[in-house]
Amino acid sequence: MAGTLCARLNKLSSFSGITVPARKVAALSAYDVQHKHPFAKKVTPIPKAKYGGRHAVTMLPGGGIGPELMGYVKEVFRYGGVPVDFETVQIDPKSDSNEDLEYAITSIRRNGVAIKGNIETKSLDTDVISRNVALRNELDLFVNVVHCQSCPGIKARQKDIDIIIIRQNTEGEYAMLEHESVHGVVESMKVVTEENSERLARYAFDYCRLHGRKKVTTVHKANIMKLSDGLFLEVSKRVAKEYPDIQHDAMIIDNTCMQLVANPHQFDVMLTTNLYGSIVSNVICGLLGGAGLLSGRNYGDHYAVFEPGTRNTGTAIAGKNIANPIAMLNASVDMLEHLGHDSHAEVIRTAINKTISEDHIHTPDLGGQATSIDVVQNIIKHVQALSKKCQIVAPPHLMSRHDTT
């Protein structure tokens, strides 16, 4: 009897001993895909995709209005003579496999930089993870920066807002760890790590120094989530001590929302966890004139992805020629600045600003009557005029490179 039990135990242990690693290798669960390494990822450097001054950039049009907006970006780039080549990768929203997504991620790894719309995940299968989140987690794009700035010429509820939102982008509530422990009881995990919080806080304070900002406000809910948000807050306080020249305070998320709609001018740079950042950026975008204006930047240690600031697909207005192209064009300008094509970026940014503020050509979401194409054509008109005037100069590193070597 004892012998059989022993044998059975042995069998069991050997069985489990084999199957556990085998399962890990064979089928990656959503958890594995998202969190193979919860901390900063080590990446072997791949040579940059820049040849003869031209950059290759991955373009993920995504769903809804994404493809039309990308068409406008290409058109404006063509007229501006921008030395960027796009590698377009389509992701099938209905597909149940993650093949397209993996290819998109590989493509961004190769090129280092991407511009994207919002990618839809229509599959109802719980194994198919949200592609936007997977992309950010896989590329370790731990920071999302949205620069919320009022545009003169747009009727909005608040004037002269200038707030930077720096949002944790890979963990927190978006860890996608949910399960039904008992029937009728679902648990969702919120993950906060010290390493990621610290990286983010450092990014925020460095950003302040670099751009001459004065104050960082940490947005949290540490009075309720004492451990998770508590850690985030504690880390930001600790990092703040290393930057005595920058003011630091903290505010609870519910109060923050109230303060934002009542008196947004008190904020400078906001440092937030994942979900709060999403809420705060949507609130401010609402105050400024909606989803069609602002651009967002996602940075990791190795890659950068540019997209519209609020991540809306805009399926309802797709193909109607009324979508506001400004957000995606602003994202493309951010991208050009990141790549170092400053003079091209300047030309396109000026053209956008002139169209909004001087010519007042607005799409319906801003209360105007113009179609998307009207807006784009007007921008192109300005781009042509501006690039005639200014000599496109080579980026400064080109000039200095010769001296250093």
Added chain:
Amino acid sequence: MAHLTRAIPNIFLKVPLNTTVTGVLKRTLSCSPTLSIQAPVSRPENHTKCTLIPGDGVGPELVHCVLEVFKAAQVPVEFETFFLSEVNQAMSAPLEEVEESINRNGICLKGVLATPDYSHTGELETLNMKLRRNLDLYANVVHVKSLPGVKLRHQNIDCVIIREMTEGEYSALEHESVKGVVECLKIVTKRKSQRIAKFAFDYATKNNRKKVTAVHKANIMKLGDGLFLNSCKEIAKLYPKIEFEQIIVDNCTMQIVSNPQQFDVMVTPNLYGNILDNLSSGLVGGAGVVAGASYSSECVVFEPGARHTYAEAVGKNVANPTAMLLASAKMLSHINLQYYGDLIRNAVNRVLKAGKVRTKDLGGQATTQEYIFAIISNLR
């Protein structure tokens, strides 16, 4: 719209019925840049600056041809000319000045520089190699493509040879260790091998190519070429949609002369690339018709694909300027002047297709001058 249809060269519209459309031709039909020409391309009023190195031999004559065509097509490009030469050192501009100009402009059009077989100064590095090393022009791209209407042994060749240009056999590290024994070092590094492999795959991705072939001799040089091959394999994993193949260089040369249509993009170390460039240029009409370009991450030098100075033809008005013209067309596409690039390319194709005006190397009787006039009258 009328503009759009006009821009499509005749060759793509009239495929003879009795010839089977091969895979290569299909690809030309589907992704030819001429088909995607968009009518209202912006024409910037400010002139783009470009460095110009006429080179030795017939170089100055060919550059003159390019200037004539540019003038006729009203291309908004300004040239900064530098006479750079190794065989004629007294007249040569200082290398630093030329480099500074290329760095500033980002683009350069260059003829062929003659290199003496014996170094008079004892220096092992030629002027060409110095220029490449200082500007880090690591990737040489030669697009070998059959010309319309030129009847040769092989038709429908369309392959791209991408060659590493800064290391390998061209490291200029040679010494005589014992009298009568000379050692020449061939350097292969992982970083540069990966860089050229990635260049090749990115080129393939950008130009809708399907296959990349690594050319090597790893069965003999197991460590050096082995490293090159392994680096290519590693980078190939990042490109699941592009087929990766490898071939040994001696077999490759045989395959190219017997069945060149099987190749798409080839990535090679330095010396093999040089040989393959010349070999395959020979298959499509010789050194006078194949354009090439050398890339660093910041700048590009456009030049003929097979480098021969053709010094014996100087002043005889017989050299073929096609290579130089196609290189300049490539340059225009690179700086977003696609419209002018296509204009010149289509004019060259039309003249060759008609077959009435050809230089001697393509079996014609025309002089360089007549050929250029024909091209200029076909700019439309």
